[in-house]
Amino acid sequence: MEWTRGHIIGHGATAAVSAATSRKSGEIIAVKSAELQRSKALQREAEILSGLDCPYIIGFRGCDVTREGDTAVFNLKMEYAPGGTVADAARRLGGVDGPTARRYTCQIVKGLKYLHSKGIVHCDLKGSNILICDGGVKIADLGCAKAAGAAAIGGTPMYMAPEVARGEDQGFPSDVWSLGCTLIQMSTGKSPWPDAAAATVRRIAFSGEVPEFPEAVSELCKDFLSKCLRVVPAERWTATELLRHPFLEESESPTSVLDRSVWAGGESCEDSVHMDGEYSSESAMQRMKELGKISGDEKWEWGHSWITVREVNFVNSEKWTQELLTLDNFQFL
Structure with missing residues (x-):
């Protein structure tokens, strides 16, 4: 899946989570990323998540390795949860x-x-x-x-x-x-x-x-x-x-109000690690900008x-x- 990285929605000790868009389908996904040399735990998480199929576990959307400037980055792609944590x-x-x-x-x-x-x-x-x-x-x-x-x-x-x-x-x-x-x-x-x-x-x-x-x-x-x-x-x-x-x-x-009207939209960007990349899809980036505009201050905390x-x-x-x-x-x- 080719995808476009958007704003950061969460952080961990060694990983950051970004909202992203599939360039082919336009689906909004979440991408959890870590430097490849520090991604052992994230790779293990991807392996576990790839073998699960349950409506009460966040969905697996694949994984890949990208180049972010001079750094190799491992990416775990997941279902996007618009309501935060x-x-x-x-x-x-x-x-x-x-x-x-x-x-x-x-x-x-x-x-x-x-x-x-x-x-x-x-x-x-x-x-x-x-x-x-x-x-x-x-x-x-x-x-x-x-x-x-x-x-x-x-x-x-x-x-x-x-x-x-x-x-x-x-x-x-x-x-x-x-x-x-x-x-x-x-x-x-x-x-x-x-x-x-x-x-x-x-x-x-x-x-x-x-x-x-x-x-x-x-x-x-x-x-x-x-x-x-x-x-x-x-x-x-x-x-x-x-x-x-x-x-x-x-x-x-x-469905309660927490799932819809209060949480409509997505998560806002938070000060965090910036990851440079090749983002060629103008429409995808626009979608990410719009997502940021309509969101509140919800985020995935990820530790x-x-x-x-x-x-x-x-x-x-x-x-x-x-x-x-x-x-x-x-x-x-």
Whole structure:
């Protein structure tokens, strides 16, 4: 697919996400790009995403290598999500409404069930990795994903399950814990833990506590959270079991205002890495300009204000937790 790069809509530690246009079909896509020599994680993500076919996982549109000036760049092409991230929506609104949170949660759980049926652990589920599309939400950013049982740990500490924060294990139950944290974030617009500090990592790992449930949510929602946020991994419900929870009944309601009028258009450009390229399609570029004009300040966050730990082999609990605590630029959403 020949394509034209547009404005930057998100950032990561080593990658940037651009809106783009297919020169042949005119389809708007998203392109996640990294320098080829630093693209190991992105290539792995492309490999995983290429083997998936689920309406609740962001769609794969191919990958290629381009020359950006003197630099070789690896590009992962994906379905474009015009609504930005759930984290942005929740932060702006102070939390999405109950029916919308329920419907979005149902779609996320269906996506998790599919991933787990394929033997894949997402490892970094959170609101900034859930994208809003016309029909609801889709799970994105599989850069930390791994095969179940693989000896690696990754993710964002504030959404890590206790066993992950201790460096013991990261499996399907860990994704379920992160789901509970994401539902809290979705419902409140805030982090699942009140303090973004190193002491919180120790608290997650060793205190036996769970995040505080929001007071404003329904009792069914609180019960659902209680099935996700259990300290002992084996006691957490599976994605299949969660789909039968009463909280998710009637969750496939008509599309909410979040999916259409509020989010019509696209994402705006943010100050970021500029990638030069050969852009020959005037009409495609015009479409990208128009997309930028009608958008608000929505964006794909992709980790621009947090640290993702990737490709870390299992270590002893004390050493792993200490590594999390001593990251120089340790930040949280």
